[in-house]
Structure formats: structure tokens, C-alpha cells
Amino acid sequence: MTEPADGEKINAASTADELYDCYLRKTSKFPHVWCSGCGIGIVLGSLIRSIEHIGLKKDDVLVVSGIGCSSRLPGYVDFNTLHTTHGRALAFGTGAKFGRPALNVIAVMGDGDALAIGGNHFIHSCRRNIDITAVVINNFNYGMTGGQNSPTTPEGSILTTAPYGNIENPFDTCDLALGSGATFVARSTVYHVAELKEYITLGIRNPGFSVVEVYAPCYTGYGRRNEAKTPTGMIAQLGKDAVPFKKTLLNRRKPPGSLEGGKFHIGIFRDERKNEFCNSYAELVKKRKKDMENPISS
Amino acid sequence: MAERVRLITGNHIIAEAALAAGCTFFGGYPITPSSEIAESLSRKLPEIGGYFIQMEDELASLAACIGASLVGHKVMTATSGPGYSLMQEHIGFAAMGEVPVVVVNVMRGGPSTGLPTKTSQGDLYQAKYGTHGDAPAIAFVPATVREAFDATVKAFNFAETFRTPVSILADEVLGHMIEAVEMPEPGSYEVVERIKPEDFSTYSHYDHATAQIGKPLANYGDGARFHVTGLTHDETGFPTNDPELIAKCHNRLLDKVTENADKLFWRETDGIENAEIAFVAVGTASRAARVVINRLRSEGRSVGLYRPITLWPFPADDLKNSISAAKTVVVPEMNAGQLVEEVRKYAAPATRIVQVNRFDGELITPDEIYASLKAALEEV
Ligand SMILES: Cc1ncc(C[n+]2csc(CCOP(=O)(O)OP(=O)(O)O)c2C)c(N)n1
Ligand code: SF4
Ligand SMILES: [Mg+2]
Numbered sequence: 001m002t003e004p005a006d007g008e009k010i011n012a013a014s015t016a017d018e019l020y021d022c023y024l025r026k027t028s029k030f031p032h033v034w035c036s037g038c039g040i041g042i043v044l045g046s047l048i049r050s051i052e053h054i055g056l057k058k059d060d061v062l063v064v065s066g067i068g069c070s071s072r073l074p075g076y077v078d079f080n081t082l083h084t085t086h087g088r089a090l091a092f093g094t095g096a097k098f099g100r101p102a103l104n105v106i107a108v109m110g111d112g113d114a115l116a117i118g119g120n121h122f123i124h125s126c127r128r129n130i131d132i133t134a135v136v137i138n139n140f141n142y143g144m145t146g147g148q149n150s151p152t153t154p155e156g157s158i159l160t161t162a163p164y165g166n167i168e169n170p171f172d173t174c175d176l177a178l179g180s181g182a183t184f185v186a187r188s189t190v191y192h193v194a195e196l197k198e199y200i201t202l203g204i205r206n207p208g209f210s211v212v213e214v215y216a217p218c219y220t221g222y223g224r225r226n227e228a229k230t231p232t233g234m235i236a237q238l239g240k241d242a243v244p245f246k247k248t249l250l251n252r253r254k255p256p257g258s259l260e261g262g263k264f265h266i267g268i269f270r271d272e273r274k275n276e277f278c279n280s281y282a283e284l285v286k287k288r289k290k291d292m293e294n295p296i297s298s
Numbered sequence: 299m300a301e302r303v304r305l306i307t308g309n310h311i312i313a314e315a316a317l318a319a320g321c322t323f324f325g326g327y328p329i330t331p332s333s334e335i336a337e338s339l340s341r342k343l344p345e346i347g348g349y350f351i352q353m354e355d356e357l358a359s360l361a362a363c364i365g366a367s368l369v370g371h372k373v374m375t376a377t378s379g380p381g382y383s384l385m386q387e388h389i390g391f392a393a394m395g396e397v398p399v400v401v402v403n404v405m406r407g408g409p410s411t412g413l414p415t416k417t418s419q420g421d422l423y424q425a426k427y428g429t430h431g432d433a434p435a436i437a438f439v440p441a442t443v444r445e446a447f448d449a450t451v452k453a454f455n456f457a458e459t460f461r462t463p464v465s466i467l468a469d470e471v472l473g474h475m476i477e478a479v480e481m482p483e484p485g486s487y488e489v490v491e492r493i494k495p496e497d498f499s500t501y502s503h504y505d506h507a508t509a510q511i512g513k514p515l516a517n518y519g520d521g522a523r524f525h526v527t528g529l530t531h532d533e534t535g536f537p538t539n540d541p542e543l544i545a546k547c548h549n550r551l552l553d554k555v556t557e558n559a560d561k562l563f564w565r566e567t568d569g570i571e572n573a574e575i576a577f578v579a580v581g582t583a584s585r586a587a588r589v590v591i592n593r594l595r596s597e598g599r600s601v602g603l604y605r606p607i608t609l610w611p612f613p614a615d616d617l618k619n620s621i622s623a624a625k626t627v628v629v630p631e632m633n634a635g636q637l638v639e640e641v642r643k644y645a646a647p648a649t650r651i652v653q654v655n656r657f658d659g660e661l662i663t664p665d666e667i668y669a670s671l672k673a674a675l676e677e678v
Binding site: 025027029058059060062064067074075078079080081082083084085088091092093094095096097098099100102103120121124281284285288289292 | 361373523537
């Protein structure tokens with residue numbers, strides 16, 4: 001990521017009104033498409049707060065997404081925005097980042113988008129460690145298409161394409177990211193907005209591929225079929241079930257569902273530095289040019 | 299002059315031509331018989347400070363190219379049948395988002411994995427109808443290594459001015475064939491540079507009122523914070539469900555190509571006026587047709603050739619006029635019959651159409667074209 005040279009917050013805005021005024025698009029089609037009680041708007045709030053906190057110039061930010069309710073987020077924010085095809089946000093983002101490394105690229109994806117149809121791009125982006133921050137909004141189902149099961153749907157849940165209960169094993173997004181080589185991996189929920197802002201901030205600051213998974217309620221597609229009483233009740237439940245992860249030997253990170261009573265870990269699971277793709281390429285180009293200037297030594 | 303003559307394959311000249319046209323970004327996934335294009339650019343792009351990336355599949359390859367095009371690069375990807383199939387969703391996306399990209403398809407036998415190392419012209423229709431919805435299509439079919447250079451440079455130029463994907467349909471034989479080519483001097487061919495908007499604050503990526511081409515294109519990061527989506531959108535770039543605005547959006551995409559088809563018009567004819575027997579052929583199949591034409595001429599027959607180089611948009615009116623006097627039209631092609639369907643649409647009703655199809659992976663031969671024609675002529 002690129003910080004403004006003078007370290008000042010270029011878009012300095014503080015109150016919520018000022019923040020929205022600065023970062024939301026005046027031309028776009030409000031009211032937004034999301035159901036009342038949806039968690040995606042909360043993620044939008046955290047995203048712009050962290051961008052404001054870092055002080056990124058709006059012109060230097062590209063928000064790219066795939067297809068789904070989560071992926072409609074870029075349409076509302078006043079950055080360079082690219083709403084692509086289902087699952088492919090990271091591939092488009094890779095081309096944009098690689099071709100213009102000064103851009104801060106943030107990919108916003110749903111669980112189906114990132115992990116089902118986009119699973120291949122997800123693991124390869126992790127492996128490449130390209131400096132993109134992936135925000136995966138996990139609402140445990142395909143919200144946009146009407147509540148079908150997704151790769152993160154818990155076993156036993158009722159979905160429109162699993163009317164007798166989901167029999168498949170879910171992915172742990174963070175495990176997948178860790179195993180594939182992402183250098184910053186964290187999970188928060190829309191209940192934990194302070195942490196969410198912090199993790200997105202750290203993700204953007206990490207010069208490598210970052211995955212921030214956010215548990216979010218989708219009452220319409222998931223909750224009402226699975227014993228949730230209200231959308232706000234679902235958010236409150238996330239607050240009760242989240243167990244802060246502390247990186248100690250005794251506190252081993254566990255995949256969702258494996259803690260007792262539906263509890264799950266939130267926190268930073270990895271924050272490391274490793275060779276980043278665009279940097280490595282720039283070095284390769286430099287070396288090649290040098291070798292061409294000194295053909296004898298090459 | 300002599301030092302500009304090189305022995306070079308079709309695939310290598312496509313890579314050279316891309317650089318000559320200003321290509322600075324290539325994203326691809328290896329596939330026979332196109333891989334030499336990627337290999338060649340993986341060597342050359344880093345040397346000029348350009349960008350080469352091998353993506354995880356063809357969807358990703360074209361996606362990366364579109365992303366790179368939107369930040370200001372001239373971009374290209376290269377593939378063959380199976381990869382071209384995977385790219386179709388993003389060919390549609392680039393058309394909808396009005397993003398310039400060049401897609402090379404070095405055709406091999408199909409369907410499916412088919413014949414990885416053997417030739418074909420099986421994707422002529424895919425280049426027009428491959429992506430869903432009514433998408434515009436521009437495609438060139440070069441016949442010689444030298445012509446592949448021109449087709450590639452033009453593909454970049456038209457991708458920029460039309461802001462839409464342009465396909466080059468080479469085939470395995472052309473891709474791997476070595477010919478002696480006098481490499482064109484820089485400056486001897488036109489290179490269209492991307493037009494940047496004068497004022498980023500008022501930049502609008504879309505203008506649905508007209509079919510105008512040659513409009514400016516802003517880069518992400520330059521100051522115009524615009525939105526690109528694959529959803530049908532209004533002029534602000536945001537999704538719409540208003541039928542009137544939907545029609546405007548779709549019409550602009552198609553009209554850009556149909557109303558400016560004259561600028562894309564590119565074909566070769568040889569003695570087609572008043573020819574009794576007209577050959578209509580594209581790409582390498584046209585080279586076999588030429589041999590037959592010479593043979594028939596030496597037999598005293600009146601024979602002509604009509605060869606579209608711009609296959610899409612199809613030169614319908616020009617073909618219609620050119621073959622109106624022919625009693626017989628011969629259409630040799632390396633597929634089960636695709637170009638011939640276009641010819642049928644525009645030939646006079648009484649015309650005898652002789653289709654010669656070969657799709658066993660081998661190059662169609664003059665002998666079989668000659669034999670098919672003779673047999674058809676003797677039938678009457
Ligand atoms: C290639 C393709 N396949 C299927 C769809 C239909 N589709 C649209 S959104 C979606 C799932 C979205 O789920 P998720 O990514 O979890 O996002 P959410 O809506 O839950 O935020 C699907 C299957 C599509 N648009 N494109
Ligand atoms: S369907 Fe679910 S994810 Fe989509 S807007 Fe409604 S609540 Fe949000
Ligand atoms: Mg979802």
C-alpha cells in the first residue's frame with residue numbers, strides 16, 4: 001500500500017456524516033439493494049473508516065468485487081470501482097494491482113463468490129502473496145440468489161437447495177488462506193466493528209495478500225430458516241459466540257464449530273512478511289535490464 | 299532491407315506485433331498450439347518494463363487483462379479452443395464494460411480437448427456467438443505469417459477505438475508455420491494510442507446516446523473514480539432496470555460495431571468480378587483454395603477468390619455484390635461448415651454452393667477441393 005508522503009490524512013473526516021459525505025457516491029442509486037438488518041452495510045462502514053484512518057487518497061483505492069449481495073458494495077463507495085463476474089474479483093484485481101502497483105486494491109467478496117466459484121483464484125492469490133486485501137463477507141449462504149447452501153454453510157442447516165439439511169463439510173476461510181500462503185489472516189464479525197476496522201487497516205498495511213473474514217448475518221437467506229428470530233438477534237448472537245483468539249501455545253486456533261456450543265475464534269491468525277509478487281517482479285525486471293546492459297557478466 | 303527479413307512462425311510474429319502495437323501487459327495460461335506467444339512475451343515484456351503474468355486459468359487470464367487495461371495498459375491474452383471457451387464470460391464482460399482487450403485464439407481441433415496439436419477452423423462462429431447475450435463481435439482471420447502481424451496491430455488499434463474485445467483467429471498451421479517475412483518498419487503501420495480524457499472530474503465512462511467510437515478512456519488511479527460493471531447499466535455506469543435505459547445500453551454496444559463496420563472492413567479479392575466460379579475462404583484454407591484457382595485458370599476457367607480477413611462483422615453487402623455473377627461458389631473450410639452458412643445467406647438463390655469440409659486435424663488440400671468441385675460440376 002502507499003501512504004501519503006506527508007503522513008497526513010488527506011481525506012480527514014471525523015463524524016459519521018462527514019465520513020459518508022466524503023466516501024459515499026452521490027450519483028449512485030440509493031437506497032441500496034440490501035435488506036434491512038443485513039450485515040453488509042456494517043462492513044462498508046468499517047471499510048471506509050479504516051481507509052480514512054490510514055489516510056489513503058480516494059484516487060489511489062480500487063475496490064473490486066465479484067457477484068452477490070456482498071459484491072454490490074463497490075457501487076456505493078467513491079473510489080475506483082470494478083464490479084466483475086461471479087468469483088473472479090481477485091483475478092481482475094490481480095491484473096489491476098500488477099499493472100499499477102501504486103493502487104491499493106481491496107477485493108470484497110461473499111463466501112460463495114470467494115470460496116466456491118472463486119476458490120481457485122482465492123488460493124492462487126494467497127500463494128502469489130500479491131498486495132491485495134480480500135474482505136470475505138461470510139453469511140453462510142448465497143444471499144443474492146435466495147438462500148442456497150455455500151461452501152461455508154454449517155452442516156445440518158436448512159437452505160433452499162438443502163431443504164432436508166446441509167450434509168456437506170464447510171470450509172474454514174481462514175484455514176484455507178493460511179494453508180495457501182496469505183500473509184495476513186484475521187476474522188471478525190459485524191458485531192465487532194472496532195476489531196473489523198483494525199483488521200482491515202492491518203490488512204491494507206500488509207504488503208502482501210491479506211484475508212479478513214467477516215461473519216455477517218443474512219436473515220433473509222439463512223437466519224429465518226435456521227432458528228434466528230430477528231436480524232439484530234443474529235448480530236447479538238455473533239457477539240456471544242465469538243471467542244477472542246490469543247496467540248499462545250495453549251490457545252490453539254480451532255475451526256468454526258469445533259469450539260463448544262457453536263463458538264468460534266476471532267482475531268489475527270497470521271501477520272507475517274514474505275516476498276510480495278509485484279515487488280518480486282519489479283526486481284526481476286531490474287535484474288534483467290542490468291544483465292542486458294552488461295551482456296558479458298550475464 | 300535484407301536484415302529485416304526473418305524466418306518466423308505465426309505465433310512469434312503475433313508476439314512481435316503485439317509489442318509493435320504497444321502491448322505492455324500479457325496474462326495467459328499455457329495451451330497448445332498457442333504457448334509460444336506466452337513464452338515469447340514472458341521473455342520480452344520484462345525487458346521493456348512491461349508486465350507478464352501466468353494466471354491460474356483462462357478466466358483469470360482474461361480477467362487480469364481487463365483489470366490491467368483499466369489501469370492503462372494495452373493488453374493481450376492468447377489461447378486455443380478449450381481456453382477460448384473459458385474466456386467467453388469475460389469477452390462478454392469486456393464488451394459490456396467497454397474495455398479494450400485483444401484475444402488470440404490459435405485454433406485447434408475440437409470439441410472439448412479435441413486435437414491439441416492439430417489444426418482447425420472450428421471456432422469461427424464461437425468468435426461471434428460464444429458469449430451469452432447479444433454481444434458485439436470483432437474478429438480477424440489472417441492467412442499468412444506476415445498478415446498475422448497486420449491483424450495483431452489492427453486488433454490492438456480497433457480494441458482501443460471501439461473499446462471492446464477483438465479476437466484474432468489463427469490456427470495451428472499458421473501458428474507453427476515458419477515463413478520468410480520482411481518485418482515491417484516501425485512507422486510503416488498505424489498505432490493508435492489510447493485517448494485520455496481532458497478533464498477527469500467530468501469523465502463519464504459511458505455515453506449511450508451515440509454509437510461513436512474513438513472516445514477517451516480514463517485509467518483507474520488517474521483521478522476519474524468511475525464504476526465498471528457487467529450489469530446492464532445507465533450512462534452513469536450503475537445498474538438499471540428501466541427498459542428504455544436497458545435498450546440504450548445494449549444498442550450502443552452493438553451499434554458501435556455495426557455503424558462503424560466500414561472502418562473494420564478488410565478483405566482480399568482476386569478476379570472475383572464476373573468470375574463464374576467464386577471461392578470464399580478464410581485463413582489457411584484460402585491458401586489451398588489459391589492453388590486450385592490457379593489450376594482452374596490454367597484450364598481456361600473464369601475463377602475468383604473472395605477472402606474476408608475481418609470475419610466479424612461479416613462483409614455481407616460486399617460479398618453479396620462480389621459473388622452475384624458466380625454460378626458456383628466453393629467454400630472450403632476446416633470445420634463441418636460454418637463460413638458456408640454465411641455465404642448461403644448472401645448468395646443469389648440459384649447459386650450452386652459447393653462446401654468442402656475437412657475437420658480431421660489435417661490442413662485441407664488443393665486436391666480434395668478440386669475433386670469436390672469437379673464432382674459437383676459433373677452432377678449437372
Ligand atoms: C457464473 C455465475 N454463476 C451463477 C451466478 C448466480 N449467482 C449470483 S450471486 C450468487 C451467489 C452469491 O453468494 P455469495 O458469494 O455468498 O454472496 P452473498 O449474496 O451471500 O453476499 C450466485 C450463485 C452468476 N451470477 N454467475
Ligand atoms: S439476502 Fe442476505 S446478504 Fe443479501 S441483502 Fe438480504 S440480508 Fe443481505
Ligand atoms: Mg454469502
